Amino acid sequence: MINLTINGKEYPVEAPAGMPLLWVIREQCELTGTKFGCGIAQCGACTVHVDGQPIRSCITPASSVEGKNITTIEGIAPDENTLHIVQQAWIEEQTPQCGYCQSGQIMSAVALLNENPTPSDEEIEQAMSGNICRCGMYGRIKSAIKRASAALQASTSNPQLQ
Amino acid sequence: MKKWTRRAFIGTGILASGALVIGVAIRPGNRSSKVAGLIAEEGETVMNIWLKISPDNTVTAIIPHAEMGQGVHTTLAMMLADEMDADWSKVKFMEAPADKEYANYVVAKGFIAGNKTFPKFLEGTIDGVFLTAVKTMNFQITGGSASVRFTGQQGMRIAGAAAKAMLLQAAADTWKVPVEELKAEKSIISHPASNQSATFAELAQAAAKVKAPKQPRLKTPEEFTLMGTSQPRLDIPAKVTGAAKFGMDVILPNMKYATIKAAPVFGAKVKTVDTSIPSDSEGVLKVLNLENAVAVVAEGYWQAKSALDRLNMEFESTENDGKSQDDIFKGYQMAMDKALEEESIEEHFRSGDALIALSEAETIVEAEYQLPFLAHATMEPMNCTAWVHDGKCEIWCGSQNPLGAKAAMAEFLDISPEQVTVHNQLLGGGFGRRSETDVIKQAVAIAKEVDYPVKLIWSREEDTQHDVYREATISRMKAGLDQSGNPVAYSHQFLFKHHPPEAADIPYTVPNQLIQFTSPSSFVPWGNWRSVDHSVHGFLTESFIDELAFAAKKDPLAFRKSLTQDKPRFQKVLDLIQEKSDWDSPLPANWGRGIAIAQSFGSIVAEVAEVEVNVEGKVKVHRVVCVADAGFAIHPDGFKAQMESGIIYGLAAAMSGEITIENGAVAQSNFHDYQVTRMSDAPRIETYIINSGNPPGGAGEPSTPVIAPAVTNAIFNATGVRIRQLPISKTDLRVSIQQTT
Ligand code: FES
Ligand code: FES
Numbered sequence: 027m028i029n030l031t032i033n034g035k036e037y038p039v040e041a042p043a044g045m046p047l048l049w050v051i052r053e054q055c056e057l058t059g060t061k062f063g064c065g066i067a068q069c070g071a072c073t074v075h076v077d078g079q080p081i082r083s084c085i086t087p088a089s090s091v092e093g094k095n096i097t098t099i100e101g102i103a104p105d106e107n108t109l110h111i112v113q114q115a116w117i118e119e120q121t122p123q124c125g126y127c128q129s130g131q132i133m134s135a136v137a138l139l140n141e142n143p144t145p146s147d148e149e150i151e152q153a154m155s156g157n158i159c160r161c162g163m164y165g166r167i168k169s170a171i172k173r174a175s176a177a178l179q180a181s182t183s184n185p186q187l188q
Numbered sequence: 189m190k191k192w193t194r195r196a197f198i199g200t201g202i203l204a205s206g207a208l209v210i211g212v213a214i215r216p217g218n219r220s221s222k223v224a225g226l227i228a229e230e231g232e233t234v235m236n237i238w239l240k241i242s243p244d245n246t247v248t249a250i251i252p253h254a255e256m257g258q259g260v261h262t263t264l265a266m267m268l269a270d271e272m273d274a275d276w277s278k279v280k281f282m283e284a285p286a287d288k289e290y291a292n293y294v295v296a297k298g299f300i301a302g303n304k305t306f307p308k309f310l311e312g313t314i315d316g317v318f319l320t321a322v323k324t325m326n327f328q329i330t331g332g333s334a335s336v337r338f339t340g341q342q343g344m345r346i347a348g349a350a351a352k353a354m355l356l357q358a359a360a361d362t363w364k365v366p367v368e369e370l371k372a373e374k375s376i377i378s379h380p381a382s383n384q385s386a387t388f389a390e391l392a393q394a395a396a397k398v399k400a401p402k403q404p405r406l407k408t409p410e411e412f413t414l415m416g417t418s419q420p421r422l423d424i425p426a427k428v429t430g431a432a433k434f435g436m437d438v439i440l441p442n443m444k445y446a447t448i449k450a451a452p453v454f455g456a457k458v459k460t461v462d463t464s465i466p467s468d469s470e471g472v473l474k475v476l477n478l479e480n481a482v483a484v485v486a487e488g489y490w491q492a493k494s495a496l497d498r499l500n501m502e503f504e505s506t507e508n509d510g511k512s513q514d515d516i517f518k519g520y521q522m523a524m525d526k527a528l529e530e531e532s533i534e535e536h537f538r539s540g541d542a543l544i545a546l547s548e549a550e551t552i553v554e555a556e557y558q559l560p561f562l563a564h565a566t567m568e569p570m571n572c573t574a575w576v577h578d579g580k581c582e583i584w585c586g587s588q589n590p591l592g593a594k595a596a597m598a599e600f601l602d603i604s605p606e607q608v609t610v611h612n613q614l615l616g617g618g619f620g621r622r623s624e625t626d627v628i629k630q631a632v633a634i635a636k637e638v639d640y641p642v643k644l645i646w647s648r649e650e651d652t653q654h655d656v657y658r659e660a661t662i663s664r665m666k667a668g669l670d671q672s673g674n675p676v677a678y679s680h681q682f683l684f685k686h687h688p689p690e691a692a693d694i695p696y697t698v699p700n701q702l703i704q705f706t707s708p709s710s711f712v713p714w715g716n717w718r719s720v721d722h723s724v725h726g727f728l729t730e731s732f733i734d735e736l737a738f739a740a741k742k743d744p745l746a747f748r749k750s751l752t753q754d755k756p757r758f759q760k761v762l763d764l765i766q767e768k769s770d771w772d773s774p775l776p777a778n779w780g781r782g783i784a785i786a787q788s789f790g791s792i793v794a795e796v797a798e799v800e801v802n803v804e805g806k807v808k809v810h811r812v813v814c815v816a817d818a819g820f821a822i823h824p825d826g827f828k829a830q831m832e833s834g835i836i837y838g839l840a841a842a843m844s845g846e847i848t849i850e851n852g853a854v855a856q857s858n859f860h861d862y863q864v865t866r867m868s869d870a871p872r873i874e875t876y877i878i879n880s881g882n883p884p885g886g887a888g889e890p891s892t893p894v895i896a897p898a899v900t901n902a903i904f905n906a907t908g909v910r911i912r913q914l915p916i917s918k919t920d921l922r923v924s925i926q927q928t929t
Contacts, residue, residue: 042470042491049490053445058437059430061616062489063567064648068859071567099430113428120420120825123833124256125427126434126567126616155868158859160567160617162836163829164870 028092032057033101041088048072048083051098059099059129063158070157073130073137074098080137082156099129102136111181112136115174123161131157135171143178145171238347239268245375245389247274249281253339254588255423256615256622258888259826260336262421267340267822270414271348271407274388275374281422283612336822336884349404351395358394359386409820409881416879418825423614435586435613436645438573443641444473446634447492450481450654451503452853454711458482461501469495476637483634489645506852508711513660513848513855516710517558520662520683523708533681533704536692540700545677549668553739557665557728558913561847562658562717563854563862568616569651572631575641580607581632582641586615588623596625597632619837620716624656652862653854656715657847658723659684665732667698673740675751676700682728683708684721688788691721694729695758695787696751712849718837719889722788726893727842727900727914730784734901735910744901745771745783757817757880761785761794768876769796769813778802779810782901784894791885792817795835797871797898801906805922809839809871809899814891816875819882827887828875834891835873840865842896844917 030037030047032055039054046065051057051074060083063071067082074083075097102110109117112135122128131154138145138153145153150171159167240248249265265281268274352372359377360367363384371378378385409416426432451457461482463475471487472495482501486492527533546552572585581601587593590610598605615622631644646654661683668677678698682705685692692703717723737747745766752758762785765771775781778801785794798811814831821827844863848855856862900911907924 044494045488045490049488052437053488056439057430058433058439061434061567062436062569062645064859066648066858066860069567103429109428116428117420117424120418120424120829122424122427123258123829124567124615124617125423125432128427129430132428151868155866158567158864158866160565160619160837160864162833162839162865162870164836164865164867165832165873166829167867 028089030055030088030092030096031094032096033098034095039088043087043089045088046084047074047086047088047091047096050088051083051096057098057100061126061129063127063130067156068158069127069130070134071127071130073133073157075133075137078137078140080134097133099133102132110136111177112139112170112174115170115177119166119170119173121163121166121170123159123163127157127159127161131159131167135167135174138171139175139178143182144175238343239272239351241351241388241392243389243392245275245387246278246280247272247375247388249279249344251281251283251339252343254283254586254590254612254615254618254622256586256588256618258830259421259423259823261423262419263336263823263826264340264344265422266414266417266419267336268344268348270412271345271404272352273372273374273413274348275376276414276419278375336887340822341883345406346404349406350400353401353404354395354398355388355391357398358391361398362386362391362394415822416820416824418823421826432614434568434616435573435584436568436571436616438584438611438613438643440573440575440584440641443573443643444485444487444638445489445492446483446485446631446642446644447489447496447647448478448481448483448630448634448644448650449496449501450650452653453503453506453508454713454852455508456480456506456852457504459502459504461499466495466498469498474638475499476634478630478633481630483630483644485634485638485642489643493647508852511711511852512850516660516712516849517662520660520708523706524662524664524681524683527706528681533706534685536682536685536703536705538702540677542677542679542700542702545700546666546668546679549676550671551669551673551739552666553669553732553735554664554666555732555735555910555912557663557731559659559661559663559724559727560845560914561660561712561849562723562841562845563652563655563847563856564617564619564621564715564717565652565655565859565862565864566615566617566619566621569648570621570627570646571644572628573641573643574628574631574635576601576632576636577639579603580609581635582609582611583628583632584611584613585628585631586613586618586622587625587628588615588618588620589625592623593625593628597628600629600632601636619718620720621655623716626654626656648859649857652847652857655847655854656713658717659710659714660712660847661724663724663728665728667732667736669736669740673742675736675740679703680728680732681705682724684714684724686714686716686721688721691725691788692729694733695755695785696733696748697754698751711852718834719788719892722786722889722893723838723841726784726786726788727896730786730894730897731900731910731912734782734784734897734904738904748783748785757792757882758785758787760878760880761792761815761817764876764878765794765796765813765815768815768874769798771796776800778906780902780904780906782898782903782905784897784901786890786893788890788893789886789888790819790883791887791890793831793890793894795891795894795898797895797902799899799902799906801903801921801924803922805920805924807843807899807903807916807921809843809869809902812839812871812873812895812898814873814875815878816890817878817880817882817885818887819885820879821877821887822884824877827877830887831875831891832873834889835895836865836870838892838895839869839871839899842899842914842916843869844915846915846918 061071063069072084249268269279375388471491474485476483484492484496575582590612594608663682666679675698677700679702737744793816796813800808909924
């Protein structure tokens with residue numbers, strides 16, 4: 027039995043040794059927003075945050091993140107009725123197509139903007155190239171990140187919006 | 189021919205909830221009967237329900253297509269709501285279940301068997317709606333870029349217009365005023381002269397009793413209020429919160445997980461496997477020998493996968509065990525030679541006498557091309573949840589073909605289709621792969637051995653190695669030019685003809701043409717891959733025409749224009765792309781521009797690629813300009829998104845996409861060796877849409893066929909190296925750059 031903290035909630039789970047975090051999140055915690063795409067850290071669909079850092083949950087043993095703060099796509103919005111600025115930008119740019127990769131894309135984008143609120147094109151490409159989108163929405167993902175970056179700037183320079 | 193004794197008509201009814209439904213009903217036997225009251229009376233079956241008006245005045249469009257990111261739910265709902273003058277903010281949609289409530293499989297099948305064609309004169313009529321319903325649900329599936337073109341144009345719009353006509357008539361009858369004086373706007377019917385108005389919902393009861401018009405009047409484009417606008421897609425909000433449910437995300441009470449390994453060589457059988465539960469595995473419930481595959485059922489996917497990886501299994505040998513990709517290509521060459529020699533080659537198209545014209549031509553251009561197998565690699569690996577219980581079968585998956593799945597599983601289990609229910613989920617990419625039922629059949633085969641629901645998940649490796657593939661192929665092309673560089677003869681011999689049948693046609697004016705094909709047998713399973721045969725012929729035709737332009741010493745864009753003078757839509761597309769791509773402006777050294785154009789699925793798409801080839805021979809596509817004659821783009825932003833998507837999908841294939849066969853099996857296994865386009869390799873894409881006033885063309889596929897030739901033509905422009913084998917990564921471009929620098 028291990029105890030995981032996901033989106034601020036405690037999940038006592040039965041995870042056999044070596045079982046990747048991805049499957050614990052999806053099957054035992056029933057948080058299905060985090061996706062399986064490749065299982066070998068090639069596609070980014072399974073991206074979650076561990077203590078704020080983006081990781082590939084398909085190759086991360088669940089036991090290795092016990093006691094750390096895990097955040098999934100379900101946990102990034104500030105509250106139930108408000109979207110995260112990045113999610114909002116994703117809607118405004120009409121970014122998702124099939125949508126399957128988008129949880130992972132958004133988790134990578136949030137991590138990027140936390141680290142670097144005003145990334146250049148090259149920095150965006152570098153940070154996002156581990157996330158495959160087979161629907162090819164790269165242009166929209168990039169625009170959405172820039173939109174979110176601008177919105178972040180506006181909200182930090184205008185304390186009323188915070 | 190099967191005699192058709194049933195009559196289709198539009199039916200209306202009020203549900204117990206007070207909602208008005210409008211759909212198409214059929215009644216066996218009696219040709220002259222009228223429908224009154226509920227649709228599904230004794231002896232009648234509801235074919236398809238198109239829309240529902242609820243007491244709170246919401247209109248629900250019921251969409252018989254799967255959502256895989258093409259925005260079909262939004263676009264089709266817009267088409268219906270626009271004709272109906274419904275208030276868009278109160279319009280909802282639901283996907284029509286593949287269920288007997290909505291489709292009578294047996295009847296539909298009988299009808300199709302008796303009458304395969306869609307008579308032109310029925311388009312735009314209520315009978316046409318019925319035919320569309322049958323066509324859509326039984327064999328059209330979500331594919332062929334057809335949803336808007338057929339279901340939308342011939343189904344949704346007419347159902348919406350019919351509903352409006354009935355509501356107007358109901359208001360006219362109630363208020364005793366002439367129907368011409370009434371206005372429909374935002375889900376309200378009003379009579380300005382007498383200052384009366386009523387919501388759709390208030391009129392629903394009365395409208396249900398009005399006879400549906402035989403041929404409702406459709407709006408002209410000037411009257412559209414929703415069609416032609418980019419309404420935010422209804423499916424997007426759930427896709428940014430993780431709430432959207434794909435087949436992979438289904439969770440049922442007491443559900444277990446399975447994964448599978450099929451015989452690596454296609455068609456091989458399991459020889460030995462120990463089906464006892466391995467002692468060293470945790471959570472394993474069952475090991476199953478499925479004849480051509482081994483499956484493990486466990487408490488979770490990872491437990492099942494770990495156990496499967498450690499199982500000892502052997503497969504029977506087959507005649508294909510030793511086959512390599514080289515053998516396959518050699519076999520193709522031999523098959524082509526043999527077909528020519530024995531004159532068994534089939535004719536695709538002939539005009540004039542190409543052989544004589546070739547012998548008399550001033551210049552001969554000849555080229556041979558080769559294309560690889562391609563996998564679909566949908567983002568969401570194949571999966572399906574099945575539960576076989578109480579003589580019934582329930583299936584949860586994202587399918588492009590839910591009714592086909594229902595029929596196939598009924599047959600597989602030998603039960604009636606009514607006992608099979610398909611709960612269709614969102615698709616994490618389809619591209620043609622999810623029109624197959626192989627995975628569903630595996631899930632059902634596993635589920636029938638256990639008494640709980642099972643979710644079968646394929647590993648990415650299984651997904652790559654047991655796809656149905658775009659064929660690998662070779663092609664021989666030859667053309668003759670006259671003294672002024674005009675093509676006078678064109679001959680093309682290709683392999684395999686699937687669909688659409690016109691894919692190998694050329695749009696160019698060449699008086700003498702001979703296009704032939706032969707179809708050798710192949711043990712590698714074939715499947716629809718985004719744009720199907722156009723994915724092959726787009727590359728062949730547009731590469732070769734570029735070779736002809738070069739031989740004729742003409743600008744490739746001008747050459748194409750001069751050969752399509754009888755096609756005003758092509759001329760317009762070429763003019764616009766010349767301007768938008770800055771075609772005539774110079775580029776730096778080692779940069780090149782290439783153009784390609786093709787008509788497919790009702791749209792004409794041209795693309796100009798701008799590439800740079802660096803000293804290491806690495807190709808970087810910087811920019812793609814895309815001009816599409818969409819006929820009429822119902823949802824312009826959605827159309828653009830599809831163009832972008834099809835370009836990136838085709839680019840991945842062009843640059844590095846290649847499935848090869850080694851020892852009879854697929855050599856690639858995951859994204860590290862079946863590489864796809866990532867953000868760092870993605871070009872800037874600019875799309876321009878031309879609404880030419882023609883019927884709406886397809887969006888999901890037509891941008892894919894032209895990207896590969898646009899890029900290889902650009903590489904030729906940059907380096908002088910003509911790429912005749914895909915993917916591009918097979919060609920070493922270093923030398924060419926050293927020579928030119
Ligand atoms: S599933 Fe983890 S990176 Fe692809
Ligand atoms: S939206 Fe479909 S894979 Fe990215």
